[in-house]
């Protein structure tokens with residue numbers, strides 16, 4: 696997350712929120728800062744975050760300060776966001792706890808340097824509300840565990856990801872995700888997204904390389 700230049704004088708500030716989960720206190724702080732700085736656009740993004748946009752760049756540092764957060768933490772190119780649905784604790788269709796897995800996966804893999812922006816979608820059941828089949832790394836819950844999908848993309852050149860394994864527990868799915876990302880990091884071209892990488896990679900070779 697961070698402040699990224701937009702068109703003209705607009706800048707984005709993404710004041711927290713993980714997997715779309717917010718607290719009342721955080722919402723109040725966001726409202727207070729947005730009101731103080733007369734932020735032209737406050738937007739819930741497709742990545743389940745809240746964005747401020749339309750303010751001049753010279754205001755960015757002050758906005759972060761007022762939010763009480765470190766200004767736009769810089770991290771290497773890698774996991775861009777993890778989005779997750781409410782999962783089994785909060786949704787009647789849920790099979791697995793997607794929010795808990797999102798937390799664990801963030802701790803394990805978020806800082807891993809990767810060749811390109813990498814998006815993660817975790818859905819608590821096969822209804823796939825977090826579009827796991829079209830995320831670079833997609834995970835969805837079944838009664839017997841997690842299914843891991845790799846190499847999906849929902850952008851201009853969409854791709855359904857490849858199912859790598861099923862019936863995984865939390866630790867197994869994180870380990871396998873790590874091995875898939877490691878292979879991707881070692882073999883992809885700079886700025887090559889997983890979808891494009893998987894189009895030119897033999898699936899069986901990839902699976903063998905990640906221990907499947």
Ligand code: SF4
Nearest residue numbers: 780786789819820824
């Ligand atoms: S993916 Fe399943 S568990 Fe998650 S919100 Fe959708 S229906 Fe509910």
